[in-house]
Amino acid sequence: MTGTLLDIDGLEVTFPGRGLRCRPHQVLHGVSLDVAAGETLGLVGESGSGKTTIGRAVLGLVKPSGGRITFADVDITHAAGARRRALARDIQVVFQDPYSSLNPSLTIGDILGEPLVVQGVGRKEANARITALLDQVGLPVNSAARLPREFSGGQRQRVAIARALAPRPKLVVCDEPVSALDLSTQRRVLELLVDIQRDTQVAYLFISHDLSVIRHISHRVAVLYRGDLVETGEAAKVTATPDHPYTRRLLLAAPVADPAEQQRRREERWRFAERDADRSAA
Numbered sequence: 001m002t003g004t005l006l007d008i009d010g011l012e013v014t015f016p017g018r019g020l021r022c023r024p025h026q027v028l029h030g031v032s033l034d035v036a037a038g039e040t041l042g043l044v045g046e047s048g049s050g051k052t053t054i055g056r057a058v059l060g061l062v063k064p065s066g067g068r069i070t071f072a073d074v075d076i077t078h079a080a081g082a083r084r085r086a087l088a089r090d091i092q093v094v095f096q097d098p099y100s101s102l103n104p105s106l107t108i109g110d111i112l113g114e115p116l117v118v119q120g121v122g123r124k125e126a127n128a129r130i131t132a133l134l135d136q137v138g139l140p141v142n143s144a145a146r147l148p149r150e151f152s153g154g155q156r157q158r159v160a161i162a163r164a165l166a167p168r169p170k171l172v173v174c175d176e177p178v179s180a181l182d183l184s185t186q187r188r189v190l191e192l193l194v195d196i197q198r199d200t201q202v203a204y205l206f207i208s209h210d211l212s213v214i215r216h217i218s219h220r221v222a223v224l225y226r227g228d229l230v231e232t233g234e235a236a237k238v239t240a241t242p243d244h245p246y247t248r249r250l251l252l253a254a255p256v257a258d259p260a261e262q263q264r265r266r267e268e269r270w271r272f273a274e275r276d277a278d279r280s281a282a
């Protein structure tokens, strides 16, 4: 790992209120985090905490109302138009839903070829790169001629990963990339992401609500609670002996293999719930 690749400093995002009398809604309250080249930063928090909004701000899909986003020492907070399109080479994304994220009428070969053609890669070179990408994500070479509907959810997510890797990005924003998959498929896709990182030094901003997934893949972990980071640190530390009560609570909600441990956590979770009920009654 070498220096900082992505640096987010005091990021604020406010959405306009829906309807006439609805007040604007601040979703991120000054979030600061960074991702080093070749590193995986896991971003974890419950649904609605603002994880996707952070990813979308990095991708230029939502406008920050405050703060700064720097990529490879360049301020990209408000990059738009040609500058933003140029960034797509370096910053790619994999979304949660492998069913809606692939154009159903394009073959896998066309889906993977598109970003290469945009880059001006010639047909012959593109075909060679598509074959290599399929191999890299563990799909058969003859997949190129087939359509997304011929593939399972896990295979489609491999296609989405291959498409993200096609322009040889430095950073991939992975927004809940395994959350729609069953547990054994999840594990294989996570292992694939780790292998790819080892071979290419790509960095991941890896977003998930699931601390057990985050623990598996991350070097460092940042914990988001209602638009504020409450804890950032080494993955082993944050996911085993967290400092913040909210992180401890996420930890208790994460699935574990051991039934006795499962039972212990269930009881502890109930104690949290009771304490919260006491607090809101008070």
Ligand SMILES: Nc1ncnc2c1ncn2[C@@H]1O[C@H](COP(=O)(O)OP(=O)(O)O)[C@@H](O)[C@H]1O
Pocket: 015, 016, 025, 027, 045, 046, 047, 048, 049, 050, 051, 052, 053, 054
């Ligand atoms: N385009 C939008 N317009 C208005 N509110 C939004 C928009 N996108 C997200 N939100 C709100 O911002 C909050 C955070 O959403 P999100 O970033 O998707 O959270 P997460 O990914 O952690 O589940 C939620 O309350 C959500 O309703």
Ligand SMILES: [Mg+2]
Pocket: 051, 052, 053
């Ligand atoms: Mg989300």
